[in-house]
Amino acid sequence: MPPRKPAKKTAARSSAGHGAGPAPRKTSQPAANPRTLGQWLEHALERYAAHNAALGQVADNAHDDALLLLLRLLGLPLDSDESVLDRVLTAAEAKRVLAALHRRVEQHVPTAYLIGEAWLGGHRFHVDERVIIPRSYFVELIPHLADLLPPSTPVRHAADICTGSGCLALLLAHQFKKAKVDATDLSPDALDVAAINVREHRLAARVALHRTDVFADVPSPEGGYDLIISNPPYEPSAHVDNQLPEFKAEPRMAHDGGPDGLVIIRKILAQALPRLAPHGVLLIEVGGIQKLINRTFAHLDPEWLDTEDGTNCVCLFRATSIASA
Ligand SMILES: C[S@@+](CC[C@H](N)C(=O)[O-])C[C@H]1O[C@@H](n2cnc3c(N)ncnc32)[C@H](O)[C@@H]1O
Structure with a gap:
């Protein structure tokens, strides 16, 4: 990538x-x-x-x-x-x-x-070769996510799918002080690193780590999730084959989104949208495949959030749009 x-x-x-x-x-x-x-x-x-x-x-x-x-x-x-x-x-x-x-x-x-570390949103995260180095656009969006919900809606349940080092799940927990956060990853190595970070941030009471394919084995909280975010692997496999060595040093499964980049994103949409609360939102960072997302998931009415550098590569899906799809 x-x-x-x-x-x-x-x-x-x-x-x-x-x-x-x-x-x-x-x-x-x-x-x-x-x-x-x-x-x-x-x-x-x-x-x-x-x-x-x-x-x-x-x-x-x-x-x-x-x-x-x-x-x-x-x-x-x-x-x-x-x-x-x-x-x-x-x-x-x-x-x-x-x-x-x-x-x-x-x-x-x-x-x-x-x-052995990376900094995101003013927080230090342990990192090593078992995880991708944290650098997600969500760092600038998380402080404003409450604005996407109806006014005064408390965030009680949030999830971070494809958590890697756990950085985004932990930023969610820091932002929403009363929320329980489920964080998932398929890689046991990544989850071992995430566990170090959960411990170092003293958030074990509110951040739960799950080893699962996307979201499959995670029980939904009562009432559904208010927020689900994900920075999944989204690079088409052929791009991953040609990465520079520094990026190849990161786990391939953190980058590789399959032949068209959409393999994990399809699963996220299938597994996460039904778990949202009626007012809930799902946000997915998708890199350079915005047009493909717009074409493939037009029926789900994707919206795009502004990012400071203008790439606007984080896509928002609402529980309400799936209900009407
Ligand atoms: C781009 S990294 C994002 C990590 C972290 N959220 C961040 O922003 O730094 C994607 C993560 O998805 C995980 N992953 C890949 N395939 C998965 C799957 N089928 N189910 C769950 N996680 C998966 C990888 O292990 C990797 O940790």
Whole structure:
């Protein structure tokens, strides 16, 4: 899968709440023997360019990707101020940075896997090679989802289908403090990572993880779900075959939506729509296959939500439209 939403994926933006982050722009020539963090950053940028390091997983530009890598490798906060660039690395730190840069640029290992974390909506999530790196458009939509329901409707039951690291289920639980959230995934590996995140966010009382094909084995709550969201695999298989190495490092089943990209989306529509409350809504992130969705599911009256970068790739289906279909 190509980068989904580059404009939203800078280290600074994905760590929402930190504004522009450190974003130091003292661009100088890379030092032959880098000593300070700023010099290591320049060195990293040269190597990112020389090896065509792919971007779009944690940042849309090499500067933010490399800065995130360096800061977090050294255990420094994302909102460090510019003076951090003058920090001189110890010999042990320099060795660690060199090894990580080798893996990042020559072996094309994604930054998030090297530092073991990703940031979304101001929250930290554990990630490793068992899950796709969180970068969903839902991060900008979740704060506004209540506006899609009738006024004053409490969100009691929500679900996140294809949860991966659990990031969206947890953002839902943070947003809707009284909601119970069901999160599903078919991958036991992904669910193991999601369990780490549920524990770290202390939300085990409200976020339940289910191993199931889409939604099949999850009992519906009484009255149905107010909200169901999903960022499913939606890339046509042939696209997945041609991904850049950084994206191939992510689990294939997180990307591969079958021959036309719709295999999982069809199942979601079949299994989720009937589980909505009468006022409920289902939202699915679909990448670049909007036209195909409009054509294939015209009878379900898809609506498209605005996203900040104008891709508007999150589709909304209402319980009311299925009832009348
Ligand atoms: C694009 S990832 C999204 C992960 C997470 N929601 C996020 O936004 O970072 C899609 C997820 O769907 C899961 N998946 C693939 N096929 C599935 C199926 N048939 N049923 C449930 N989950 C599935 C994958 O394991 C992967 O974790």
